[in-house]
Amino acid sequence: MCPCERRPRVTTSAPLLHADGLHVTFPPRRGRPAARVVDGVDLAVGAGEIVALVGESGCGKTTLARSLLGLVPPTSGRVSFAGRPLEYSPGALRAYRRRVQLVLQDPSGSLNPRHTVYDAVAEGLRIHGHRGDERAAVGRALARAGLRPPERFFLRYPHELSGGQRQRVVIAGALVLDPELIVADEPVASLDASVRGEILALLLRLRDDLGLSALVVTHDLGLAWNIADRVAVMYLGRIVEEGPVDTVLTAPRHPYTRALVSVLPDSPTPPTVLTGEPPDPTRIPAGCRFHLRCPALASGEAERAGVASACRTRDPRLLPGADVACHL
Template identity: 45%
Template sequence: MTALLSVRGLKTHFPVRAGALRRTVGQIRAVDGVDLDIMPGETLGLVGESGCGKSTLGRSILRLIEPTAGQVIFDGIDVATLDARRMKAIRRDLQIIFQDPVGSLNPRMHVGDIVGEGLHANGVRSRAERDHRIKEILAAVGLDASAAGRFPHEFSGGQRQRIGIARALVLRPKLIVADEPVSALDVSVQSQVLNLLAALRQQFSLTYLFVAHDLAVVDYMSDRVAVMYLGRVVEVGTARQIRTNPLHPYTRALLSAVPGRERQRIVLSGEVPSPLTPPSGCRFRTRCPMAQEICARVEPALDAHPSGARVACHLSH
C-alpha cells in the first residue's frame, strides 16, 4: 500500500537574532530531520514531552509553519514545493484540529459561519448548500442544528472542541492533524471526544496524525506510534509494540510514567537540552541511564529492528 503522507528529512528551524542589527546568531532546531509515513485510513500517534517539536511537525506538514528543508509528499504531491495558489487547492484535503477549543474559535462569529468559512473559501457560493452541509456536519459531531446561530462562548469546552472538529471535517479532508485535541478538556469530557474522533474516522474514512503527550491516549487512538525527542523521531512501532516492548530508553521512561502501569518507575535526570544547542551524537544521551561512549560520537539512525519496529538507539539492536 502506498503511503498517503510521506515525510522525508523534514526540518523546521527558527532563527535566533541578537544585537542592534538583529543578526542571526543561531537556529532553534524545533524539527530536525524527521522521516514518517502514514497509510490511508491509519491513525499515527505522535508522542513526546512538551517542547519536543510535535506540534511544530504537525503544522509544518500543513505549511501553517513553513519548513526549512525536506519533503512533505501528500497523495503523490510534494506540498513543500507548491506556490500559494496550488497549495490552496490541496488544503481542503489537509485540515487541523487545534488544541485550544477557546482561542481557536473567533468569538465574534456565529458557529455556522466558523464551520462554513472553509466552504465559502473553496468555492461553495450557494448559501443553501453551505447551510445544508453545516447542519449535516454539526449533527455528525453531536451538535444540534440550532448551534449554527449561536456564538462560541455559549458552549462548554467539550462542545467548542466539537465545533473545531466540525470545521475540520466540513470539507471532507483526507488527512487531519489532531494537535492535542483533548489536553485542554476535563477528564470526564476527554473520553467522549476521543470516542467521537474514532467514530468519525470510520464514518468519513479519515487518516489522522494524532499529536499528544499522553501515551495512554495515544495508545487508545493509534494504529502506530512515533516517539519524538528534541526534534527527532526516536522510535516507531505499532501501538501494541510500543506498549508491550518499548525499545528506546526514552520510550521506556515515558511508559513508566503512565499511571497504573506495573513497570518500575524510571526517573530521568536533568532537563531537556535546548534545541538551540542539542547534544552531539544521540540527543537523549545526557539523560539516558544506559549511555556509552559511542552515544556521544555517533548519532543513531532510525533503523529497522527484528521486532518490526524502528528505533534510533545504538544499544537496542
C-alpha cells in the first residue's frame, strides 16, 4: 500500500491530544550530564487521525510518548486532552488512562503467560472497576481486534497463540475500555512480514469503524507510509519535520528526513548513510543539532545556499505554521 491508494483524513477540529512546548530532562547521574530527551516539542493528534512519530533509536520518541500518556511528567510544557490540561493526581491519571491506552511492541512480554486471554483482556476492566457485563465487554474487544469467534480464545494461553494473535490480544486489552486514542509503540516490530500488514489493516479499520485516534511510534518509515495520516520526524528531542504523510515521504525537505526516506525499498534516490555519532541527549551540539551528521553540509549544499554558518551556530526551530526546522 502507498499513500496514493488511501486518502489521509484531514482534521479541522481542535486536536484531541496536544503537547505544547513539552520538555523532559533527566537529571545527571553516574557522572553523566543531564539529558534533554524531549526538548520543546509541539505535537497534536486529531480526532480519528493516525499520526506516526518516527526517528532513530535515541531520538526521544518513546519518552515523548510516555510523557503524553502521563507516565513521565514533563519538566516543563503542557499536555492537553480534549482541550483540558492533563493533571497528574492519581485520580486524574486513572480517568485519563481509560480514554488513552498504550499498546506495547512485544506481545510476549506484555502478556502474563499464566493468564488466559480472557483474564488478560479483562484486566483493565477490573482495574477500573467496570460494573457492566465483563464477559460481553471482553468478547466485544476480542472481536474488534479480529479474534472471532471470541469465545474460542477465552481459555487459551499466550503460548498457544501465534505472534499476530498475541498482538491482537494486546490490542483487545486496550480496546476493552473503549478509549478515544491509543499510543502504539512499534506495534509490529516483533512480527513476521506476513502478519505486519494484517495488524496495520486492523488499526486502519479501528480508525474508520470506531473513530479511534492513534499515535504510532516507530523507526520504520515504511510503516508510516502505510498507515499514517500525518508524520512527525523527531531528531535529538525535537520535531524537525511534520506534515501529511504523502508530502513528507514523497517530497522530504529536512536532510534528516531525506536520509531516512532514501533507504526505503522504492526510494527514487540512492541510500544515504548517516555518519557520525547517533543522537545523544546529554551532548546536544551548538547550532543545528543535526549539523554534525548532515549530508547537506558535508556535500556543500548548505554552503552553496549560504546557510552553512547558520547551520553551525544557530538552532533552527519548528515555528507555528511551519513544517520543517532547517536553515535550508
